[in-house]
Amino acid sequence: xxxxxxxxxxxxxxxxxxxxxxxxxxxxxxxSLRETIRQREEELKRLEDQAFINRCVAVLDNAxxxxxxxxxxWFRIDYGCWIDAEEVVNAGGLSDYLESLGMEPADVxxxxxxxxxxxxxxxxxxxxxxxxxSFDWMALEELLEVDCExxxxxxxxxxxxxxxxxxxxxxxxxDSDEDMAMEQWEEGGLLExxxxxxxxxxxxxxxxxxxxxxxxFVRSDTYYFRNC
Numbered sequence: 001x002x003x004x005x006x007x008x009x010x011x012x013x014x015x016x017x018x019x020x021x022x023x024x025x026x027x028x029x030x031x032s033l034r035e036t037i038r039q040r041e042e043e044l045k046r047l048e049d050q051a052f053i054n055r056c057v058a059v060l061d062n063a064x065x066x067x068x069x070x071x072x073x074w075f076r077i078d079y080g081c082w083i084d085a086e087e088v089v090n091a092g093g094l095s096d097y098l099e100s101l102g103m104e105p106a107d108v109x110x111x112x113x114x115x116x117x118x119x120x121x122x123x124x125x126x127x128x129x130x131x132x133x134s135f136d137w138m139a140l141e142e143l144l145e146v147d148c149e150x151x152x153x154x155x156x157x158x159x160x161x162x163x164x165x166x167x168x169x170x171x172x173x174x175d176s177d178e179d180m181a182m183e184q185w186e187e188g189g190l191l192e193x194x195x196x197x198x199x200x201x202x203x204x205x206x207x208x209x210x211x212x213x214x215x216x217f218v219r220s221d222t223y224y225f226r227n228c
Contacts, residue, residue: 003051010044053077056111059103067150068123070135076114085125089141124150127157155223171217171224177208180217180224 017037024030056077066084073080083097091097094116098108117133124143128136146153148167156166174180181204194202211217215227 003047003054007044007047007051010040010047014040014044052107052110053079055107056103059098059101059107063101066123068125068140068144069121070118070125070129071120073117073119073133074111074114075116076111080119085121085123085128085135085137085140086144089137089144093137124154124157127154152223155220156225158220159218159225161218161225165228166225169225169228171226173222174224175222177212177219178204181208181211184211 014037017033017040021030021033024033056074057079060074060079060081060083063081063083064087065082066086068085069082070085070088071080071082087100088094088097091100095108095112098111099105103111118129118135119133121129121135125135125140127143128140130136143153143157143163146163146166148156148170152170153163153166156170157163161169171180172183174183182202185207217224218227219225
């Protein structure tokens with residue numbers, strides 16, 4: 001017998017036994033029947049709770065992942081899963097997102113009665129994950145609105161650059177500091193004053209080091225930004 005069938009049987013029996021209380025002839029009969037009702041009510045509560053957990057897990061198991069994901073542990077059902085944080089933002093919030101997955105509004109309300117904990121994040125969502133499992137959904141929404149390649153945006157954030165300044169300060173991507181320094185000199189016209197025969201002797205590693213010591217740029221991985 002599955003959970004739903006057993007729960008239905010219990011509801012019926014509890015209702016019938018409650019009606020039978022008025023026909024008990026002794027206090028002992030009343031006490032015995034009430035104890036049976038209590039036990040069945042406890043079993044029904046356990047079954048209903050398990051059915052609720054099963055429904056929630058079935059929905060959450062179908063939650064998709066994208067570029068920007070967050071891992072949430074739900075204390076009400078003691079269950080964790082990855083979800084697409086961008087989809088949560090697009091849906092207008094976590095509750096609306098859960099309903100968009102097919103979770104019943106009553107189940108959503110029950111699931112949200114207890115805290116949930118964001119334990120990990122990927123992509124831009126990783127910049128919105130804070131201490132003690134809190135997550136800044138508004139900050140993620142603002143990051144998603146920045147007109148910038150995701151990789152460049154993530155690198156700029158790693159350099160602690162304000163999101164709105166990242167695109168303007170972005171210099172480009174190079175495999176090494178030396179390549180960056182050489183191209184910057186070329187674009188800035190600094191090589192024009194140096195004879196072509198002498199350019200092969202330029203120590204681009206030293207040039208790049210001086211630029212860094214002068215605070216001309218910051219970088220994350222292969223992405224470089226002007227330092228204001």
